[in-house]
Amino acid sequence: MVERTNPFVYGRVVTGDEFFGRKILVKQLRGHIQSGQNVVLFGERRMGKTSLVYEVLSKHKERNILRFDFNEVKTIEEIVARAVEGIRRMESRIPLKERLMRLVFRVGGTIDSGTDPVTGLPSFSITPHISDPVTSIAGLFDFIEESHKQQPLAVFFDEFQGLLGLKDSRSLLGAIRGRIQYHAEIPYLFAGSVRRRMYEIFMDPQNPFYKSALPIEVGPLPFEEFAEFLRKAFSTGKRRIDNQFSRTINELIYENTGDIQHLCSALWEVSQPGDVIDQQHLNRSLELVWQTEEPFYAARRRKLSVVQDRVLRALAETGGKEPFGAVFRKKAGNVGPSSIQRALDRLEKDEFIFQPFDSAAGCERYRFYQPFFRLWLIRQNVIPIPPTVE
Ligand SMILES: Nc1ncnc2c1ncn2[C@@H]1O[C@H](COP(=O)(O)OP(=O)(O)OP(=O)(O)O)[C@@H](O)[C@H]1O
Ligand SMILES: [Mg+2]
Numbered sequence: 001m002v003e004r005t006n007p008f009v010y011g012r013v014v015t016g017d018e019f020f021g022r023k024i025l026v027k028q029l030r031g032h033i034q035s036g037q038n039v040v041l042f043g044e045r046r047m048g049k050t051s052l053v054y055e056v057l058s059k060h061k062e063r064n065i066l067r068f069d070f071n072e073v074k075t076i077e078e079i080v081a082r083a084v085e086g087i088r089r090m091e092s093r094i095p096l097k098e099r100l101m102r103l104v105f106r107v108g109g110t111i112d113s114g115t116d117p118v119t120g121l122p123s124f125s126i127t128p129h130i131s132d133p134v135t136s137i138a139g140l141f142d143f144i145e146e147s148h149k150q151q152p153l154a155v156f157f158d159e160f161q162g163l164l165g166l167k168d169s170r171s172l173l174g175a176i177r178g179r180i181q182y183h184a185e186i187p188y189l190f191a192g193s194v195r196r197r198m199y200e201i202f203m204d205p206q207n208p209f210y211k212s213a214l215p216i217e218v219g220p221l222p223f224e225e226f227a228e229f230l231r232k233a234f235s236t237g238k239r240r241i242d243n244q245f246s247r248t249i250n251e252l253i254y255e256n257t258g259d260i261q262h263l264c265s266a267l268w269e270v271s272q273p274g275d276v277i278d279q280q281h282l283n284r285s286l287e288l289v290w291q292t293e294e295p296f297y298a299a300r301r302r303k304l305s306v307v308q309d310r311v312l313r314a315l316a317e318t319g320g321k322e323p324f325g326a327v328f329r330k331k332a333g334n335v336g337p338s339s340i341q342r343a344l345d346r347l348e349k350d351e352f353i354f355q356p357f358d359s360a361a362g363c364e365r366y367r368f369y370q371p372f373f374r375l376w377l378i379r380q381n382v383i384p385i386p387p388t389v390e
Contacts, residue, residue, distance in 0.1 A: 007233040008265035010046075010258050019055045021225035022048070025218065029056045032214065033063065033154050033187045038180070040190040040202050043218035044356075045369060046258030049191040052218055053156050063154040063187075066090055066144065070162035076136055079166075080107055080128040083140055092151065100126060102146065106139035133168065134175045141179035148186050156189045161197035170208070173201065177208040188213065195357065220255030223247065230264060238273035245277055253371045262289065262372075290376050297373050300352070307335055311343035312352060316377040320353070320366035 009018055032039050033056065041049045057065045068086045073079055080103075087099050097111075104111050109128035116123040130136045147153055163169055163176075180188055190213055192198040201209045221229065227246045234241045249267075253259040266285035267277055275281070290297075301309060314331035315323065322328055323344060324337050332340065344366065347353045352373075353366045368374040 004237040006265055006268045007236050008261045008268060010261040010265060013054050014048075014051045015055045015058050019051060020229045021221050022052060022055075025052060025216065026056055028216065029053070029189075030060065033057075033060060033189070036185045036187050038188045038190075038213035040198065040213040040215050041218050042195060042198060042215055044195065044254075044256065045193050046256055047218050047220070048257045049193075049218045050158055053158070053189055053191060057154060057156065060154065063152045064090060064092055064147070065154055065156065066147070067156045067158065069158045071159035072165065073162045074165060076130045076133045076166070076172075077128045079140070079163075080109070080126075080130075080136070083107075083143075084126055092147075094150065097124065099147070100124075103140070103143050104128070106143040106146075107136040108139065133172060137172055137175045138179060141176070141183075144186065145179075145183060148183070152185075154187045154189065156191075158191050159193060160190045161192040161194045161201060164197055164201070174208040177212060180212070196354075220250075221257060223250065226250060226255075226260070230260075233264065234268070234277065237268060237271075239268070239271050239275050239277060241277040249282065252375070254367060256371065259371055286372070286375060286379075289372050290379075293372060294376070297376055300373075303350075304347075305343075307332075307339050308343045308346055310335065311340055312347055313377055313380075315347075315353060315366055316368070316374045320364045320368075323365060 029039065029052065041053065043049050057063075057067075066086050067089065068082050070079070070082060073082060083103060084100060087103060088096060090099075092099065101111055104126055107128060108130055109126055111124055111126050113122070113124045115121065128136075144153065144155060163173060166172055180186075190198075190202070201207055202211070202213060202215065204210060220226070223246075227243050230241050230246050249263060250260065253263055263285060266288045267281050269288060270284040271277060271281050301312075304312065310332045311323075314328050317331055318328050323340060329335065329337075329340070335343075344353070348355070348366075351369055353368055355365060356367050
């Protein structure tokens with residue numbers, strides 16, 4: 001018998017058959033796009049923001065889609081390169097070269113014909129010449145406006161917080177906001193993986209983007225939806241998972257869509273047709289995940305001071321609750337409150353942990369960005385920690 005392929009995917013955008021649930025959000029987002037409403041999607045990492053937008057846009061036939069990814073952009077030239085990439089992937093009846101020539105005309109630069117050094121086929125390349133960043137950015141938005149007049153557009157700016165890394169980011173954001181506000185018929189969708197930075201852009205009254213888009217929260221899949229997804233996916237390989245077990249792994253992984261897929265992919269690998277997924281499978285699947293991630297965890301840990309490491313381990317074990325309480329302090333080797341505070345600040349800054357925004361988190365003050373790292377730390381902690389003298 002041929003074994004069915006693993007149905008769980010992670011680490012990339014999912015759409016179509018791979019995209020599950022989120023019916024209400026899909027409907028809402030579709031409505032906003034139709035009416036030209038700007039939307040900003042907030043959510044924890046790997047929760048499914050980009051997939052949601054791609055899923056909705058891929059089914060939206062009335063508008064052409066222009067997507068930009070601003071992850072880690074450092075210069076205006078790089079923004080132009082991302083715009084070129086977005087334009088290249090756009091479906092349009094206007095030939096690519098013509099669209100790119102229009103872009104270059106607006107933002108400044110040259111387009112050169114030549115041969116591709118790898119394939120030897122005819123090709124062309126673009127060299128931006130930026131004299132004034134604000135003028136070039138304005139040119140980019142002129143291009144968007146012009147394209148929209150030819151064919152209705154929806155624009156998706158992903159990893160939008162990446163713009164904060166540019167020199168003079170505030171004036172550039174101001175220039176962008178200045179143009180977008182006149183594009184009432186073009187829906188602009190914004191998403192980003194660093195919530196704190198996205199809040200800075202959209203929720204801070206000092207920022208030009210303050211309240212400029214309707215916020216939508218992309219949270220965990222509702223449990224019923226999620227349990228159904230797991231049941232169906234495991235059953236394609238004749239494996240069974242009961243609801244109680246689904247609930248257990250869901251909580252273990254903070255209900256994170258991407259991490260659940262990652263864990264389930266491993267559970268699939270360590271199980272056989274006919275199996276009911278249980279604790280043994282869970283242990284083996286975690287080992288499998290850690291096998292590839294361990295060098296990375298260890299390298300990150302080596303950069304921590306003794307106190308930071310103790311605080312991190314205590315957070316892992318106590319679930320991030322009451323970090324100044326007696327239980328926590330004991331686990332951290334009786335370090336004083338000010339040392340704990342300093343360590344927490346540092347761990348937060350270095351993106352080991354964050355303070356969850358959702359009310360479902362209850363009394364949990366800190367969470368790990370990577371739940372598998374947290375579980376790995378718990379597994380490491382078999383040696384009792386001697387107390388420190390403050
Ligand atoms: N609707 C969905 N159905 C099934 N799996 C999903 C869904 N949404 C997200 N996922 C899973 O989560 C992973 C991350 O999705 P995606 O990249 O869309 O999240 P994101 O919120 O944009 O992440 P980041 O904050 O890192 O940009 C996907 O690779 C997939 O495994
Ligand atoms: Mg994303």
